[in-house]
Amino acid sequence: MKNKSTIRDVAKLAGVSSATVSYVLNGVKKVSDDTKQRVLKSVEELNYYPDFTAISLSKSKSNLIGVMVPLITDSPASMFKKNQYYHEFLSGVEMIARNNNFDTMISGVGDPEECSNWVKKRNLDGLIFVGLFPENLYLEMSKLDIPIVLIDSYEEHANRYLNVQIDDELGGYAATRHLIELGHEKIVFVATSLASSPVDRKRYDGYKRAITEFHLPLDDRLTIETNDIAFDYGYKAGESIVRSSVHCTAVVAVSDNLAIGIIKALQDNGKRIPEDYSIVGFDDIAISQYITPSLTTVRQDVFDKGKTATELLMKSINDTDAPSPSGTTAVELPIKLIIRDSTKAL
Amino acid sequence: MKNKSTIRDVAKLAGVSSATVSYVLNGVKKVSDDTKQRVLKSVEELNYYPDFTAISLSKSKSNLIGVMVPLITDSPASMFKKNQYYHEFLSGVEMIARNNNFDTMISGVGDPEECSNWVKKRNLDGLIFVGLFPENLYLEMSKLDIPIVLIDSYEEHANRYLNVQIDDELGGYAATRHLIELGHEKIVFVATSLASSPVDRKRYDGYKRAITEFHLPLDDRLTIETNDIAFDYGYKAGESIVRSSVHCTAVVAVSDNLAIGIIKALQDNGKRIPEDYSIVGFDDIAISQYITPSLTTVRQDVFDKGKTATELLMKSINDTDAPSPSGTTAVELPIKLIIRDSTKAL
DNA sequence: TGATGAAATGAAATCGCTTTCAATTATAGG
DNA sequence: CCTATAATTGAAAGCGATTTCATTTCATCA
Structure with missing residues (x-):
């Protein structure tokens, strides 16, 4: 029970090659209906599901996104501890990512290089920046050629990326x-x-x-x-x-x-x-x-902000056929004055 | 700049085999001081850092831990949105994980199998359960043979795992x-x-x-x-x-x-x-x-609870030489009555 | 019926690392 | 100085997928 079955197990059981199984699973090449059924049956039978790590290595696609938060004081942790805003935002991100079969990782930003290494080490498919960062970070990140969504950013570089903000x-x-x-x-x-x-x-x-x-x-x-x-x-x-x-x-x-x-x-x-x-x-x-x-x-x-940002990111990641170098989209979410009891006519 | 250097690049530059580089980097085998210096110099020069994905595939060690939270209503997201407790806990987890070069992923638990698949797909090195889950989940998880830390758990199965709680x-x-x-x-x-x-x-x-x-x-x-x-x-x-x-x-x-x-x-x-x-x-x-x-x-x-749990997990993960089937540790954190203004003598 | 091109499949290389096992080199003992 | 043994190194086989390219199979048509 501890060992999961591999694509080769499936192939063997179905009497085909592992390539064929891959074709079926990814719908990337035409496979005869007969073999397709056989493969699918074997997948079912062996309770097979592909290994993200292996996919990540061969496709350079990890199904992982990173959320960068500023490292204001000592650690991202202490940041979270203090600010409810980030939590609500992250909840939104989490939700949409999960719906798309992605997982989310958080990171406080140290220096740009460290951040860039993180992306490469983990093979991240996309990035969300929430908050304010030093200019040179954006520069470094632009070399990464993965989709990036900026939140609440009025930076110079902002218009080169996807953007979610309010007025x-x-x-x-x-x-x-x-x-x-x-x-x-x-x-x-x-x-x-x-x-x-x-x-x-x-x-x-x-x-x-x-x-x-x-x-x-x-x-x-x-x-x-x-x-x-x-x-x-x-x-x-x-x-x-x-x-x-x-x-x-x-x-x-x-x-x-x-x-x-x-x-x-x-x-x-x-x-x-x-x-x-x-x-x-x-x-x-x-x-x-x-x-x-x-x-x-x-x-x-803010929850919606997280959702919107992630939807944008997902779309951008899935646009493998991206024609121009990313389409500089900016989404502005609505705001509303909510009048409660802490204000009163003089 | 987009392409990172691989272990073979380092090897070539240092005039050794990739195996040797690996030895040096993992300190797993004796390497002469001379070659070691040469390798290190090449690493430095090429700004090399290992790829987690590749390591994960070959070592079955991902430097990734998962935190499972209960799926009370619709989604883990809505859970977070409502409860501050989880945030403070997660902040603690994040902090310690990061200190240990680990990343953290969150998941709401659907059915046990889905959860178990998640662990295998991502090759998670350890798991933290915070909250209450159906019995059969623990059962399924115990087949995974990775360290598990339970938080606030009074379950039957609890004493088979590491445990962090309060009185x-x-x-x-x-x-x-x-x-x-x-x-x-x-x-x-x-x-x-x-x-x-x-x-x-x-x-x-x-x-x-x-x-x-x-x-x-x-x-x-x-x-x-x-x-x-x-x-x-x-x-x-x-x-x-x-x-x-x-x-x-x-x-x-x-x-x-x-x-x-x-x-x-x-x-x-x-x-x-x-x-x-x-x-x-x-x-x-x-x-x-x-x-x-x-x-x-x-x-x-709660922040400390997250930290403690993660420290326990890290220790357990690093104990490759684990003798007995995990040492059933339970840590009890202190509590304290804080008297403020919402209570008053009758 | 045989030639021809399209459709379906598979063998093998690849991704970047670890690790086994064998080969090479160095050190020591006689 | 030669062999036995220990210390270093490297070649190559994985890990579990994808993907290129070649091969086989099948229709189709002259």
Whole structure:
């Protein structure tokens, strides 16, 4: 029971050569109906299924995709531990990959070469990049000639690959406008890093557009950067809001994670949400409607993002007859402002 | 740049046979210091690194481990989406695996045969089972002769494998006792399923022990089963607590996820936590200290659980000289009652 | 009926590595 | 200096598929 049967076992039982079995199984060459039936019967009888490792070696096709996540702090693991976003995304990837008979492997990106080696060592058929990476990584990866899907990328190189994203600027705008329409004028914007995260910057652009559109003053002191998305960084941001000399009445955060930390800090300091402060998050992760007050947020379906990205990747992998050097597709997924209890008219 | 160099390239450059290169790289046979240096130099020069696929085929060793999660509803994906627990666990696995030059693949378990085929197709070197599975799966897996680590398993077969768990009974006891000592007498126990989850049952045993020890009456009506760990199932449990004819003042839930849903439902129905109800959760997931009120809970380090399990697995995989048919090791990780703001003296 | 081209099949090479076993070289002992 | 023994190395056979190319078989048609 421990030993699986090989293609030769099947061939022998069916009285044909292993080549013929391969032909039948891959439908790659015409095989007479008679032999085909015989082969199929033997396959059935021996409970045969092909070995991915062997296929991988001979076809250079592993039925394996890799998901690259940024190596922000010490390890990809600690990254996951902190950020719900990646999990929901990966769930989507997993699901579609599995439907296509693919398996998924995750990797934190060290240097470009290491990453490139990983792809070659494992014979990966495709790659998904989620998050932000150094320029030279994209360069190195482009030499790999496997399909690549970028998520949330505003990089120069982005348009050379497949792309899945949302309208971050619009998200930032919608969140801010919602607060302004509720009468708020002093609105803090909490980002991880404006300098190094294009996504944050886009959302900030949206924030600025709303502020300007309603003729409110832009105040640099109303911007906070946390450098990390973990809850406790949000908490610190919340504390600094309380202590700040510039008084504000509302907050836009670039992620629900951050928003949750902020709310907690505010509450711990005796402030009431939404009476004293209105808060808007971003993402709508699963927990967001179960905290108190439930979180007003810009919803994006991260799970769906993972699914869409993987579908794109699968399609691209299966397009063996790819004519031009990949067709630069960009998919923009919808976002939606979800109004809950953390925001309130002034 | 696209083509990687093979062992033969290295061999040629070093003026030896590919066998010798293999010897050097695996340290499997004595090679003279002179040739060894030459080989190493060529490896360096050609930027050579071995191809996992080829190794896998010839050695039947893939440097790949699989993590099996239960297929509760439709897909493993939806499972992940709902339960933070798995994520934290997987993060731990990922981390240790990576440190050992292993990659990790996840799979929801369909039927045992499918699972067994997966292992063989991919040549997996080891397996981690996290959660509860049908008996016959363990049976099928035992035929595979690769190391297996079970998590949280109280199965019959459990003691034939490596094992990582916590003292669930004690956890249930500690949570309940804490509430009793605060003066609570009517304490609801919320589980997913007492019938089908041994973990829940153990925690319930602890609950009962505490109740009995303090001479309180055991009331069946104070037990709620949700059949799922998603937030909304907790929410429903919370609603049923409010509507129940038996009035209670405290709740023990088998997971923080559930507890969070319960709290939300209670609050939505105008109840105050902890004034009207004291709540204790289980796990201490990352979010638990950031909700309001912060959650009193029985902490287990799930991330560490993943790490420990994987370390065990790695050790077992590397023990090629395994003497007896695997050494039935069981590791019990500590738990700790973390008292926060969701519980209060009556 | 024999020639001809198409259809069906198989032998063997290949993918990149490991490993057995034999051959070669070095070292030591007499 | 010669042989016995140990230490190094390499040739070649796998591992389990795919795939090229040649061969056989079959229809078809003149």
